[in-house]
Amino acid sequence: MVSIDEVARLAGVSTATVSRALSGRGRVSEASRERVRVAAASLGYVASASASSLASGRTRNVGVLVPFLDRWYFGAVLGGVSAALMRRGYDITLYAATPDAAERRDLFDTFLRRRRVDAVIALALELGPDETGRLSELGVPVLAVGGPHPRLPALPVDHFAMARTATAHLLSLGHTRIAYLGAGPEFDLDFHVPEQRRRGFEQALADAAVPVAPELLEAADFTIDGGFRAATRLLARADAHPTALFAASDEMAIGAILAARERGVRVPEDLSVIGVDGHELGEFFQLTTIDQFPRRQGERAAEAVLARLEPAASAPSVSRELPFELVVRATTAPPPARP
Amino acid sequence: MVSIDEVARLAGVSTATVSRALSGRGRVSEASRERVRVAAASLGYVASASASSLASGRTRNVGVLVPFLDRWYFGAVLGGVSAALMRRGYDITLYAATPDAAERRDLFDTFLRRRRVDAVIALALELGPDETGRLSELGVPVLAVGGPHPRLPALPVDHFAMARTATAHLLSLGHTRIAYLGAGPEFDLDFHVPEQRRRGFEQALADAAVPVAPELLEAADFTIDGGFRAATRLLARADAHPTALFAASDEMAIGAILAARERGVRVPEDLSVIGVDGHELGEFFQLTTIDQFPRRQGERAAEAVLARLEPAASAPSVSRELPFELVVRATTAPPPARP
DNA sequence: CTGAAAGCGCTAACAT
């Protein structure tokens, strides 16, 4: 592998100048800079990450903590993080936080403490108090993504507002018998995503002076299968008769659509369905939803940590609020005429 | 951050002994080893990755090249890679290989050349010849996952055998009008996955002396939507009349099931459907499929590179062949009785 | 603006 000395020799300067020219830190004459660039390019020189990190204390690497790798949402966010980081020359080290206790200890006590990263982005993770502490002790910026976190700086995803907007859409169509598919408090993690979405749902109803009907609430686990089963239970219940359904995730909404089809309930003629997320399958099922632009969330997260790492070079302070958007497709419509 | 000197002082030994005791390389008396361990633990010492890498030339880090982060299959494989690597104390650096030409150049010319990784695992990636070259020049083991690769050592995934097995299952049920959903040669990447699956399909037919009917072949792009559209075309065609359908991916198979339902074609009574992959949604749709255990593929890939990096510590040479399995669920059955 | 030189924190000979 070609080292900095060879570049220095070829360019006729010292290694210090090579370092300065290539990194952009410190001043170098335009002439030297160009000669160094040419020399480096012709030799295919790229500075060794470990040598550079050891000397500078900066790794140009960000750690990303992910609870699941095979769920669409996290993949999408991760893609955004990766794109934004690469644009700025940063690598990303992936840490999969499995539920296994021993592996988690390893992760927080060893892997993360190797000084391999300049910052950590934690995706919608359920962190124990001790784990939160470990993260803070790392001495690098930590950012949680997925909603406000009780003890960590977080990217503000407004699940409450999203749920409220979704429910308001149903209400504006004229629905009043609106079912809710989502988790009860027992499912809540640190981010309280399920709870926030449920509160947004209830707030929208309250805003419209529509009472919450307990028989229209069904617990489900945020998967297609969970949504399918919950919707099946709901539709089988004699006292329910919803004309619309708000699912706290697109996957549950899709499960509900499939459940409705199976029971001969037409969507949206007999039942309107709306979800939340912006899941890739939403398009296929023509699902009306609240898109939270997961990829953009990832990019924002990356930009936020970069802003902390390189205050100077950063974009002119992006607005803090993360965008979301009501996407009306074909699964919502006015309620059927009263029989 | 606590350094090796503090540990050495606390344990009453030299830094060299600390290094030896903690890394397991070189001999250390059991007594010293224990004192070092205690000292390190009490101080919360973890060796700096960059210092260690610079001095030893080993990074304990593997790069993983991924084409898409938001597709289930890659997430699943990545999860397996990550789990196996973490078990052995390795970190993973994620490289997202986007289609963007400039970003790809950056990736291969800069990011990968920082000597940050001891090995590279490339997941079912379409690599240009120059990119393959760049990878080889890295001077570290490179492993391709996703089928035989023309110019890189690869984990052998036998798509041909999988497709053949799937088709044979349909044949054994008594089907002879078997449709095929998949890509034509024009979709082939380096791994030729689509082509291999098509050839496996044709081979199975040949084995059973069933002629290939061109009107039963439909091109699709391996997504649910693509499968849906292709199946819709197929079912609308007057001359087709398939009693069974082999989709070269589970996602297409699911699309086909949905298309059949929509047209009132019952699965499996009127049409049997089988896929390939072992996709998470297969369970929900009760899809009969060939499971290729993507997560296990990832683990195998990780084990394979680890075996090259640490020949000694490795498992007793796992068998090379990757497993796959016919999973019979509820979308396949004998063909309907002849009218 | 540029070069000399002192580390960054660890590992690996080389001694002992």
Added chain:
DNA sequence: ATGTTAGCGCTTTCAG
């Protein structure tokens, strides 16, 4: 078995 010591390849004062 353990300590001493010379780097690993860069970055960053500090002079000039």
